[in-house]
Amino acid sequence: MPPKAERGANMTLNHYLGSDRPLPAGSFGYVFSYQKYADIPKSDDPSALHNIIDLSHLNDTLFQVFESDLDAAGLEIADVTALPWRQKLLITKPYVYGISGSFTISKEMREQSPLSFEIGRKCIGLLLSHMNDHMEEGESMEIYSCWDSELEMDRNPELDSTLHLPDFQLGDVFELADKQLIRVTK
Known part of the structure; x- marks a missing residue:
């Protein structure tokens, strides 16, 4: 599994997925x-x-x-709904999952580190496919990212966005940023 983005000593940018219904948790996309x-x-x-x-x-x-580094990249989903700190998260959905993978790609990354770019595309694609597979038309899920010690801090509403899955095409730029809430609709 690719390392999570880090900020300073012992700080990790964590990503969470909120849903109106339970989702399958586990490991997805690994080829071994x-x-x-x-x-x-x-x-x-x-x-x-x-x-x-x-x-x-x-x-x-x-x-x-694993035959290749790309085969060793995937998506991890863990249910954190029952954990006490879950209430601090700014997700409005009743079911919450921690998600791990490589969720950033950029044009610079494509040029400077093509493998990292492809790993990011794979992980993002797995996440969006998983969401698409478990949403009905008209439903939504939420993705929220924050540093591990900053669960209680307000989100940055300027970063909030909506992604409509049927219309979305993954291009060369995608990032789950700190204090960002993304509402994903179908």
Whole structure:
């Protein structure tokens, strides 16, 4: 899973999804196979963990193996509805989920880091597809982002926006910004 955006020491930009009904939680979009540890090709790098520590006791253990960095990118959705701090979030929907993935793309990123751009496009596409699959026409969901220690701070209404899924085309620019509430409609 790609790292979350960070701000200073121990600060993470968290993203939340609000819904009027329960949604499936879990991991989505990862592409992997299982292989025994003994069958996974090992690096010749002398500082690689398998060259420093004897891991032969893991030889028959199955591990997830990703063919590419893009295969290792995906969407994580966790239900946070019942957690006590959930009430501090500025989401008006009764069901709330923490979402993790890479949710920023830009033209500069496409030029300077094409892989990061493609990972971002994949994660954003997975999120929007998941929302589309679990909304009926006329319904809405909310996405809200904030730094982990700033749950109680007001959102920035200048950043608020509405995204109508049937009309939306993912281009070269997309970002879930701090203190932003996005109402997604269908």
